[in-house]
Amino acid sequence: MELQELRRKRKSSFWSKVLPFVPYVIQSGVAVLFLLLLIAFAAWYTNFLQNIPPGLPVLWIMLLLLGPMTVYSSFRTYMQPADIIFLLPREADMKQYLSPAHRSGVIYKLIGLFLILVLVWPLYIRSGVDTKPLWMVLLVLLLLKVLSAYGSWQELRITTVRARMGYRLLRWCVILLMLAAWLWQPAWKSLIFMLLVGVNYVLALRFPMKHAVAWDNLIEAEKIGASKVMMWLGWFVEVPADGQKVIRRRWLSAVGNRMPWQRSTAYRFLITKTFIRSELLGIVARLTLLGMILTGWNGASWLGIGLYLFFTFLIATQLTSLHQMHADSPATAFYPLPSGAHKTEAIRLASRLLLVLTVLMWIPLALASWMDNLMWVLLSLVIAVLMVFGLRSTWVKKWKDEDE
Amino acid sequence: MSETPVLQVEELSGGYSIGRPVLHDVQFTVNKGEMVGLIGLNGAGKSTTMKHILGLMSPHRGGITVQGKTRGENPEAYQSSLAFVPESPLLYEELTVREHLEFAARAYNVAKEDYEERAARLLKLFNMEEKADSLSMHLSKGMKQKVMIMCAFVARPPLYIIDEPFLGLDPLGIRSLLDFMIEMRAQGSSILLSSHILSTIENYCDRFIVLHRGEVIAQGTLAEIAVQAKLPGAALEDIFYSLVKGGD
Numbered sequence: 032m033e034l035q036e037l038r039r040k041r042k043s044s045f046w047s048k049v050l051p052f053v054p055y056v057i058q059s060g061v062a063v064l065f066l067l068l069l070i071a072f073a074a075w076y077t078n079f080l081q082n083i084p085p086g087l088p089v090l091w092i093m094l095l096l097l098g099p100m101t102v103y104s105s106f107r108t109y110m111q112p113a114d115i116i117f118l119l120p121r122e123a124d125m126k127q128y129l130s131p132a133h134r135s136g137v138i139y140k141l142i143g144l145f146l147i148l149v150l151v152w153p154l155y156i157r158s159g160v161d162t163k164p165l166w167m168v169l170l171v172l173l174l175l176k177v178l179s180a181y182g183s184w185q186e187l188r189i190t191t192v193r194a195r196m197g198y199r200l201l202r203w204c205v206i207l208l209m210l211a212a213w214l215w216q217p218a219w220k221s222l223i224f225m226l227l228v229g230v231n232y233v234l235a236l237r238f239p240m241k242h243a244v245a246w247d248n249l250i251e252a253e254k255i256g257a258s259k260v261m262m263w264l265g266w267f268v269e270v271p272a273d274g275q276k277v278i279r280r281r282w283l284s285a286v287g288n289r290m291p292w293q294r295s296t297a298y299r300f301l302i303t304k305t306f307i308r309s310e311l312l313g314i315v316a317r318l319t320l321l322g323m324i325l326t327g328w329n330g331a332s333w334l335g336i337g338l339y340l341f342f343t344f345l346i347a348t349q350l351t352s353l354h355q356m357h358a359d360s361p362a363t364a365f366y367p368l369p370s371g372a373h374k375t376e377a378i379r380l381a382s383r384l385l386l387v388l389t390v391l392m393w394i395p396l397a398l399a400s401w402m403d404n405l406m407w408v409l410l411s412l413v414i415a416v417l418m419v420f421g422l423r424s425t426w427v428k429k430w431k432d433e434d435e
Numbered sequence: 436m437s438e439t440p441v442l443q444v445e446e447l448s449g450g451y452s453i454g455r456p457v458l459h460d461v462q463f464t465v466n467k468g469e470m471v472g473l474i475g476l477n478g479a480g481k482s483t484t485m486k487h488i489l490g491l492m493s494p495h496r497g498g499i500t501v502q503g504k505t506r507g508e509n510p511e512a513y514q515s516s517l518a519f520v521p522e523s524p525l526l527y528e529e530l531t532v533r534e535h536l537e538f539a540a541r542a543y544n545v546a547k548e549d550y551e552e553r554a555a556r557l558l559k560l561f562n563m564e565e566k567a568d569s570l571s572m573h574l575s576k577g578m579k580q581k582v583m584i585m586c587a588f589v590a591r592p593p594l595y596i597i598d599e600p601f602l603g604l605d606p607l608g609i610r611s612l613l614d615f616m617i618e619m620r621a622q623g624s625s626i627l628l629s630s631h632i633l634s635t636i637e638n639y640c641d642r643f644i645v646l647h648r649g650e651v652i653a654q655g656t657l658a659e660i661a662v663q664a665k666l667p668g669a670a671l672e673d674i675f676y677s678l679v680k681g682g683d
Binding site for chain 1: 512514529531
């Protein structure tokens with residue numbers, strides 16, 4: 032079979048497994064809530080654009096929103112572990128299999144990047160800073176995105192882990208620096224700067240030792256890419272959460288070691304250790320941080336309280352994937368775990384974490400407004416805590432129904 | 436009065452779809468302090484038998500008891516009475532070697548002091564001390580197999596179900612495993628062991644069960660199955676070859 036045809040078949044096979052879930056995503060209450068929030072955000076944003084606060088750091092906001100989107104790069108190759116055996120003899124022809132991954136790795140992400148740009152553009156042109164034409168900004172973002180995707184692909188080919196991590200860090204620094212130069216400096220100056228830095232970066236990528244085809248890295252990257260799609264689906268519907276990226280996080284290794292030594296804590300031990308090394312922890316931490324910044328910024332205003340409750344709900348949505356962790360693992364069936372431990376411990380961990388994070392997000396809100404608006408500060412906490420308990424009882428009922 | 440067998444499989448028929456059983460009236464016992472070899476060609480039904488014993492599959496007919504109790508009577512007590520080492524290691528990528536041992540010890544209600552003593556000994560015995568704090572995803576296949584074996588032995592249940600344990604193990608690992616199984620047997624544990632390396636298990640197992648196309652075609656001590664194969668004094672490999680060839 033032709034390699035391009037093989038990739039096409041694998042791609043359609045993967046998405047044919049995902050697409051049947053889409054109607055459930057649309058039907059789920061979470062999707063409707065997101066839609067409502069989107070409408071509310073649009074209304075708020077329109078109003079905000081008409082009354083932009085003086086001194087708003089628009090360029091920093093643009094860098095914060097566009098920067099990570101420009102640097103972030105991933106590829107779906109649909110490669111499988113068995114390819115090491117069956118496709119290795121055709122390594123010389125793998126270019127035709129992998130080249131569609133390069134294209135789609137850039138195109139789909141560009142759509143997201145341009146959407147963010149369109150969203151932030153009205154803010155940019157109203158901000159009073161020396162603006163550049165839209166077509167030039169689009170072109171620069173396209174070039175930076177292509178450069179980042181090229182760098183990211185070369186990183187996958189690098190043979191040593193340390194060098195790969197080093198070059199990843201370099202890519203983030205280089206692209207963010209170029210974007211910042213473009214935003215803050217005059218066009219001609221920043222273009223010269225970008226050209227010089229870009230050429231040096233591409234030259235620097237030639238130094239490390241690389242595989243012709245990095246089979247292991249590509250298979251691992253594909254596994255992570257596929258699991259991210261399933262994780263996203265998992266926010267709305269029940270899907271297996273296996274195959275997600277595991278991050279060592281040595282500094283958290285001691286978490287869970289002091290649990291009471293009983294059979295009833297065995298599953299708690301497993302799920303806690305899994306959580307501290309999961310991508311979920313990173314997602315929840317980033318959301319909490321963002322929630323803290325936004326609530327601290329807006330204080331106990333309607334918007335601040337709305338954002339506080341929204342982030343509490345958003346984190347709760349993420350934490351529901353704890354229920355899927357190891358749910359289908361055959362290994363769990365070998366161990367004499369107490370009946371129902373899986374559900375009980377997932378609910379316990381999710382609700383306790385949510386409660387702690389809810390209080391954490393409340394602190395900046397309280398610090399910003401307790402002098403002026405103590406009643407609303409306290410009331411927001413009460414509402415959020417009630418929401419946590421409400422979500423907990425929803426999980427208990429929903430997961431019990433599913434188990435039955 | 437004779438002692439209740441640790442494992443009793445009675446007229447077991449079962450498989451993946453009703454009406455097409457893989458196992459046909461399989462019947463055998465494993466007694467206290469006994470190591471029994473379950474041997475057969477690929478597809479003979481060894482792993483299916485083990486899955487039935489573990490409760491991962493439900494029998495179409497017949498029954499299984501561990502220490503006189505069926506799984507239906509008390510699933511938790513039944514599961515606590517046995518430990519399983521699967522053919523392919525099934526580990527949690529997010530846990531280190533030591534955490535796997537701790538998880539197994541907690542699940543089997545092993546006292547903390549016993550866990551610490553057993554874990555230290557097993558890590559040393561299987562030459563895994565340096566890897567104790569490595570994530571299982573970073574281990575070689577043989578090392579993963581060692582972790583599975585250590586998890587079973589840290590639990591110390593009355594019955595071990597061990598499926599092809601030697602695959603991927605280095606010679607030192609095979610020797611350590613065999614020595615440890617002998618020690619466990621001497622302490623009264625029972626072991627049901629499946630392996631294709633007949634020359635190795637010949638000298639270690641007390642009895643053998645020969646499974647062919649889902650049926651037990653011979654069982655007993657080496658001498659007894661040699662008689663059944665009409666090859667008195669022959670090696671296990673020759674006996675097995677004669678039995679399965681005769682069964683075709």
